[in-house]
Amino acid sequence: xxxxxxxxxxxxxxxxxxxxxxxxxxxxxxxxxxxxxxxxxxxxxxxxxxxxxxxxxxxxxxxxxxxxxxxxxxxxxxxxxxxxxxxxxxxxxxxxxxxxxxxxxxxxxxxxxxxxxxxxxxxxxxxxxxxxxxxxxxxxxxxxxxxxxxxxxxxxxxxxxxxxxxxxxxxxxxxxxxxxxxxxxxx
Numbered sequence: 308x309x310x311x312x313x314x315x316x317x318x319x320x321x322x323x324x325x326x327x328x329x330x331x332x333x334x335x336x337x338x339x340x341x342x343x344x345x346x347x348x349x350x351x352x353x354x355x356x357x358x359x360x361x362x363x364x365x366x367x368x369x370x371x372x373x374x375x376x377x378x379x380x381x382x383x384x385x386x387x388x389x390x391x392x393x394x395x396x397x398x399x400x401x402x403x404x405x406x407x408x409x410x411x412x413x414x415x416x417x418x419x420x421x422x423x424x425x426x427x428x429x430x431x432x433x434x435x436x437x438x439x440x441x442x443x444x445x446x447x448x449x450x451x452x453x454x455x456x457x458x459x460x461x462x463x464x465x466x467x468x469x470x471x472x473x474x475x476x477x478x479x480x481x482x483x484x485x486x487x488x489x490x491x492x493x494x
Contacts, residue, residue: 336429343422350415357411361404368397 371394378386 333429333433336425336432340422340425340429343418343425347415347418347422350411350418354408354411354415357404357408361401361408364397364401364404368394368401371397 371390375387375390375394378390
């Protein structure tokens with residue numbers, strides 16, 4: 308995804324492009340940036356889910372340790388064995404989740420930097436590569452900011468459309484169930 312963005316930027320900067328082609332290249336760059344930002348949101352969601360799972364495993368691990376300690380004080384061999392087994396299982400899961408979280412956070416940081424670079428490159432491309440100065444450059448920068456803000460809004464709109472679609476599907480299913488119930492009650 309990022310390679311196509313960089314290729315579009317290089318195409319734009321390497322040669323004098325006609326305005327129509329320049330707009331097409333900028334449009335591709337904007338679309339790629341929107342997709343990258345949506346991917347960044349997905350990565351953030353994955354990190355949050357992994358943190359929740361790690362917290363839950365940590366709580367389970369603590370519970371098993373408490374049970375094992377309680378069983379040890381009353382010399383309950385069966386409970387000691389079972390809690391030891393599950394303590395090891397939860398410890399292993401917590402370790403795997405910790406490593407997964409570290410990897411996800413590293414990936415998130417890397418993609419976050421790439422998105423920031425892409426944003427800066429798009430701003431530069433929209434301002435004409437910094438060749439112009441004065442109010443024309445200010446106008447182009449303002450336009451770039453507006454486009455980037457609208458890109459964020461596009462992601463929010465896509466999410467809203469997805470939620471609306473799921474809601475209408477639930478409502479249609481409820482209507483269907485209600486019609487079926489009415490049909491049964493009528494007989």
